[in-house]
Amino acid sequence: MDSQPPGLDAVQVLAFDMFGTVVDWHGSIVREMRDRHPQVDADAFALAWRAGYRPAMARVMSGELGWTRIDELHRLILDGILVRFGLASLDEAERRDLNRVWHRLDPWPDAADGLARLKRRYTICTLSNGNVGLLTNMAKRAGLPWDCILSAETFRAYKPAPAAYLGVAQTFDLAPGQVMLVAAHHDDLAGARACGLRTAYVERPLEFGASQPKDVSPQPGNDLHARDFLHLADLLGVG
Amino acid sequence: MDSQPPGLDAVQVLAFDMFGTVVDWHGSIVREMRDRHPQVDADAFALAWRAGYRPAMARVMSGELGWTRIDELHRLILDGILVRFGLASLDEAERRDLNRVWHRLDPWPDAADGLARLKRRYTICTLSNGNVGLLTNMAKRAGLPWDCILSAETFRAYKPAPAAYLGVAQTFDLAPGQVMLVAAHHDDLAGARACGLRTAYVERPLEFGASQPKDVSPQPGNDLHARDFLHLADLLGVG
Structure with a gap:
């Protein structure tokens, strides 16, 4: 199965927002x-x-x-x-x-399995405003199999500053369009898109708790809209 | 088994030199x-x-x-x-x-298994003069299970500059003595020791090829002297 939308076959790196996207803060x-x-x-x-x-x-x-x-x-x-x-x-x-x-934040239930699948085809890294030590401790505890931990700290720029998104592409000597940001937040994805990255929105309706369900309806502009990381792997054709 | 020398029980992070130490350039x-x-x-x-x-x-x-x-x-x-x-x-x-x-450098035969053992107790990271993209690609190809990839690039300082060694401790909010550098090069280890890090020398007698065997005899000052990473795990009491 290799069903991703046109253009996405150039993507080599998936960069993940963390708080709310991978872990349930x-x-x-x-x-x-x-x-x-x-x-x-x-x-x-x-x-x-x-x-x-x-x-x-x-x-x-x-x-x-x-x-x-x-x-x-x-x-x-x-x-x-x-x-x-x-x-x-x-x-x-x-x-x-x-x-x-x-x-010590716990991952969403699909996160570790979904990342393991996506890692088979892509280089998977964090791109979080969390610092490198925090992200490393979190990954080790939660079993998140990153290829690389990148952070606002790495680039001395908090998202949505362009230096953070472009820093991922530069780290891997790639064009921005060869990197996809995966996030549960439209403003983060808009920042990435403005820099030329591809974008995947992931629904995390309970990010703010059951008492404050989030609007997770699709918005225009994102390349992909996934229910969770397993669905994202399906959309990208990673079995 | 828990046989490491006194003082080493404070170590939480093992930082690894790469070229010659983990991989056979x-x-x-x-x-x-x-x-x-x-x-x-x-x-x-x-x-x-x-x-x-x-x-x-x-x-x-x-x-x-x-x-x-x-x-x-x-x-x-x-x-x-x-x-x-x-x-x-x-x-x-x-x-x-x-x-x-x-x-695309190949790891020494003991590297991946030794790192997997050491990872059970320690946070294991790179501290290489190689750039982050290079180290990530190398790890993905060679199956090196880093918790985190740190580089001279991360700290904008090539070893043996103190900023590289101290950068690891600062990344994890640790004292320098809670970090151990693992390397096959005495000058690298001396640089780390001067910053207060603990040090482990690893013999890599064939680093320069069979025609130029390296002197791998122990030198004073290092906390540990290991034949390879499996022996290092033994010395640190990681089963």
Whole structure:
């Protein structure tokens, strides 16, 4: 079976967004908070932590902050929300350990099997705003079989900065059209498309939890629209 | 079994030199040259190509050249030696393809199995002067199960620059003493040791071919001295 749409046969590298696309940040944080701090509204806590993510990266990309890794940005945001959730008494070691929950996120159920299939034909790499150490720890724990871990940290540029997307192509001496970004977020895919990459949208309707189902209807412009990574492998004709 | 020397139980990351340590650059280039250009002295060709490696990196680190990847440096050296070996007539496509032999190097026979064992306890990564694309292609072809590919390219510093060794520790938020460099070259290990990393020497007596056996006798200063990666796993107590 070799059924991918025209033009996609040039693709050699699949680069994956991580948070929400490969791993379930919301569910993982909710589970860990319910274990550790059952008095806290875990759903609201996870959403508040994640809500600080874009503004924090924007401070880096605007130059207000020098280059700062996601581990440090996650910690800044965490320190800012603990009072609101009645957790101001957490000491340094507890905060540091809680912050590492982002290294311990569980993959979506199809992720490892889907990646293993896709790896048979493609070079599969991360392209996440998460830092390299975080992504490595996450992959090792979750059994994600990356050929290579690339990150905003590698290119000193947070997505959707063009340097991140183009950095993948340059790393492998490829034209942008030989790289496909796989992501569950249309703005990320739009950033990649503007740089000439091919794009695959993956539905992750529960990214924000069951109480906030996401609109996963197709949008124009993406080369592929997949329910999950197994479906993506089907669409790309990788048996 | 848990027999490693005192202090080594703090080690969490093993970083591997590649050319000569994990892969057999000399034998691989000799085999490919004998197939493609049987009239050429393949042994002398491989040695001449490799001899240009350190001087080329020195031009980058001195600032004479801006940041230049090993792929490009290998090509500069190749273009410089082709006349001497009667290969000046190779066209651009042939030169480009021959230059990619460095992406196709074969691993030493123990490498993949030894790495798989070491990966059970440690985070295993590359720390090579080879660029990320080269290392990724090499790993995919040779079945090397890295957790993460780190390179001089990642840190914009060729070994033995301290930024390369310290970059590994910083990537994983570790102290230098929690990282061990594994290499078949004493100068590389000395560079790592000067930065506070632990070091393991691995014998690769045939690195330069059977006609130029290497002195692999132990030298003081290294934490471990291993015959190969399986022996290294034994020394570290990884069953």
